[in-house]
Amino acid sequence: MGLFDFIRNEFIEVIDWVDNSTDTVIWKFPDNGNNIKYGAQLTVRESQVAVFINEGRIADVYQPGRYELTTQNMPIMTTLRSWKMGFESPFKVDIYFVSTKQFTNLKWGTQNPIIIRDPELKQVRVRAFGVFALRVADAGKFIKEFAGTTPVVRISDVESQLRSAIITNFSDTVAEAGVSVFDMARNYKELGDKLLPMLQDSFTGYGLELTRFYIENTSLPPEVEAFLDKTTQMNMVNDMAKFQQFQAGMALEDAAENGGGVGSAILMGGLGNFMQNSSAANAQPQSAPKEDKGQVMELLKQLGELKAAGILTDEEFTAKKAELLARL
Known part of the structure; x- marks a missing residue:
């Protein structure tokens, strides 16, 4: 040389x-x-x-x-x-x-359950997992926080520290968002969108922008999950009762519009299966079970109102009245 x-x-x-x-x-x-x-x-x-x-x-x-x-x-x-x-x-x-490119599919998760202040359950232990994405927004601030004397910094070196920041702020952020665990289990994307700008404050201090934040799964204590299952069953029962009430109302409306035998047949089905068709009642008059007197008297009252409204004919009223009286 x-x-x-x-x-x-x-x-x-x-x-x-x-x-x-x-x-x-x-x-x-x-x-x-x-x-x-x-x-x-x-x-x-x-x-x-x-x-x-x-x-x-x-x-x-x-x-x-x-x-x-x-x-x-x-x-x-x-x-x-x-x-x-x-x-x-x-x-x-x-x-x-x-x-400054976007780094995606970074993992976060709670190793142990964290206590979340819930608007409905007050306090509940939750484990959560998901992914997030980020990019460097302020290179100078990012170098101060992570470079030091290290000549090469990889995303895995950064990810662990940011994961800790997410978990530390997760419970407080969920409480601040006012989201119940009921909604958390059903609307992961919507909840992630709400939490993203709140978690961004922690990333700004590192010179980073949190571009995506997703919740992929949450795990509740067994007793809370059992409670949620019961709540779902209760809602299903309530919805079915409302549906049956709606059907009964529609039957009354159809009976008023059609009148005569067709209307009364629809109505009788909607009154709770107390009244059978005439052929079945005549074929087995002795086998019909005794009904509660108060229920039969209420049906007789309703029959009278239907006859007065012109929905039932005299013959239909007399026949159905005899059927009900035979049940006493």
Whole structure:
């Protein structure tokens, strides 16, 4: 190696980062003690940011593009180094490249149940799991929090700390959102959308943007799950009772519109199966079970009202009245 080659190798002329990985967030340019040549070419590719650090202080930050390192393109460095009249000599500076692409499918979850203040159950223990996505929004702040003297920082190095931040704030955030565990188990996407801006505060301090936050699964104590099952069954019973009331009301309306035998047949089915068709009643008059007197008297009253309204004919009224009296 000649003297000229030795001197040339002491100066860095091209600065760039070709990222062949999928998980690198911070990469320190390896200067190996070399000085950066005045007028060196800096290339910052898409989804990258280059950060110059001078004596531990963040100086210039370069967005994607191609730059020639001169005093015009290094305004903060020029001020820090007091290069008022420009410079042509080499200089030293730490250069970090930060990936600004979105990192997806990062896992989070509660290792142990956490207590959540619930608007309906007051307090309940819940375990939750899901995924989130992020990107670097403030490269300078992110380097301060995670780089230190480490030349390479991968997303796995960041993920564990952010996962702890999510779990720490999860219970308080759910309580602040006012979402019950009943809704949590049914509307994961909607709940995730509500929690995302609330959790963002924790990520902002690291210079990060939380772009996606999903809840994939929640686990409740067995006794709470049993209570939820009973509640669902109760709701089903209530809904069925309302449906039967609706059918009875429709039967009354049809009877009023149709009148005569057709209307009375529909009505009798809606009164709770106390009245059978005439042929069955005549075929087994002795086998009909005795009904509660109060129920039969109520049906007789309703029959009288239907006859007065003109829905039942005299013959139908007499026949059905005889059937009911035989049940006493």
